[in-house]
Amino acid sequence: MTVTTRPPDAAAALPPTALPPTPSPPSAEDVARLITALQSQGLRVAVPMEARAGGAGPADAGMLYIEGVPATVPTSAPYVADSPYALRGEDDGSWAVYRDGKRLASASPAPRPRYYDLTTADGVPYWQIALMHLDSMASTVLQTCAYWGNDDQCRFCGIGVTLAAGRTIAKKTPAMLAEVAVAARDLDGAVDATLTTGSTATPDRGAMYVARCAAAVKEAAGLPVQVQFEPPADLDVIDRVADLGVDSVGIHVESFDPAVLARVAPGKARWGIEAYFVAWERAVAAFGPGQVSTYVILGMGEDLDVTVEGCKRAIDLGVYPFVVPLRPVPGSLMADFRPPPREVVEAVYRRVVPHLAARGLSAAGVIAGCARCQACSGLGAFERSDGGIRDGRPSLPFLGH
Template sequence: MTKALEEPRRGAVDGGALPPGALGTLVAELQSVGLRVEVPIETRRGGAGPSDSGMLWIDGVPVTVPTEGARAAESPYVLRAEDDSDGIYRDGVRLATASRTKRPRYYDLQTADGVPYWKIALLHLDSLASTVVQTCAYWGNADQCKFCGIEVSLASGRTIVRKTPQQLAEVAVAAKELDSAVDATLTTGSSNAPDRGARYVARCGNAIKEAAALPVEVQFEPPRDLSVLDEVRDLGIDAVGIHVETFDPAVLAHVAPAKARTGIDYYFRTWERAVEVFGRGKVSTYVILGMGEDPDLIVRGCRRAIDIGVYPFVVPLRPVAGSLLEDAAPPTGEYAERIYRRVVPYLVARGLDARGAGAGCARCQACSAMNLFKTLQIGSRPPDAEGTA
């Protein structure tokens, strides 16, 4: 246990909330080693997204942490019921207050043709999320992304292969009215079409905006014709996620061969155009830690992205059962925190804030601890472009 966690324990026992840095350290460790649960908890099982994870608020902060599988079962951390809420404990010592999410009420509804709403879109804490096309051109061949489980959900019968704009609009209205959803995040399996599926996922996002008036982020690979980005904007989409996954080219070639052929430089060209179209902070990319990357390449890539107005959403690897990395170990919380502490000061210095995203994973932040280190950096000296903040 690090000193950063030992000290807040005393305050937590006395009923005080963890300070932001200590809470960040705790969340980073929980997202590495998982959380045992002694109480029922709403989870996201299998497939794409925060897989096999429980969804909760820790000291009021939205968090997803692994709660399924052997690793979570052996975690030294446990979620335990208390009189008015829950607590997170280690070795019998209370570390933080936690609140569980309830099963969304809209999950009990279905479409006129009998499709349960939860097969169309799930509620990730307060964000409606859906993979609108649950197949991928890379799945089951040499191009399959090793960290991905997009077709695992489909094979298990937990979703349908293609959601229509009408279905998504219907579910979004119910999720907003019954469960207070605040935005929608839509992704899609990769397509061989020149637009890489961007037009269809944007049409789905437009239907949600028209019906439910929710902010929407859509996620897709870089289209071959960058004018597609203008079409996506013209459909009213608020933000886009265009995910490179890692800035280490050797790792990218190993874990996502098709993305490697697209090339990191083309991702930057796409992001530059996307920032022109959507604005600074409205474009994001996932950056996954724990796949064997050179951390200096990750930090330099994140800072380069920040310089052009792209929000790098840095997350630890969440091994997905059924994926090619299902047996991989996530990075340690200490390693993830070191990267957060080198990237977050640069975000602050360049004026990028998660709240500016408006919608999507960067807005939600639950799958990363990076935003919990932000308040420690305000007012600090801007880091050098190549330094270790």
């Protein structure tokens, strides 16, 4: 006897092996490598995205989460047009990073912070006082620098560009920053504050002013705060900063290669790299291991072996070297540069991460600041990756030279 049945739907008619495979989520290692690639080559986007156009640190920074990992990546520099990576919409309304038509990872562009719509009583927009960098409120409290506009100007910096463009104000007061910090916490979930400053011609290099701003933020909003400043002439200043309740500090050498530092940051180079180690030692004594960090910028012509050895020496002191690829700032003296290749940056990360782990330092242990956030670097992503740290032990091999 023949039995007639309804034709099954098309999917049910396929044998199990012919069903479209469900894409596996990328591993933590894949995400770390993808973030590193995006920070070198950029991401083509067709969706409104919060971005930082200038400033004193990494700029041209489209802000997003890649598989939940915070990242800032170039989105508007001219070289981004040639990037093989694109942010594309999905059928369900979500977003993902693609390369050559292949979906690599989910992505969530950061929304515009709600506190940007507010102004102070005297009419200053909150966004001119402090910006949200994903989950961190950040501000350059003095948007002027003793090095700007003369032979000592740091070639990678855009502190004066931002001011000239009207995107900020020259001086933020402690009261202003406290007001904005409360709004950033309540409206946009800020988890910390990062306060930096242009260097002043005073012996403390601006450290005490930025520390007073930090104290006001902590009192008003209760957020952990990192402050960033140059090595002061009197190292007792570091202890006074700690006495104001600051949680962590960034004292940024920028490059461990003396020749590169003299070329790209002559004013900072006059201190001598050894002066940074002396200041870091004092700062670690005041703030504790892991609560002192330094920017280390890749892509300025530095000797990579010298760079890695400098990172290791800093780590041995208890300093977290926040290694980042150069993010050329539009309008800066290095505006025509490009970020270094992914392979170069990744190789440095893979040599630094095991040393961090061996000394018990990690981004997860930093209370506040850039090294806590990690969005402008892939270093923290490699720490968290499958090939990074397992059970507190390093599993990335030390790579040869």
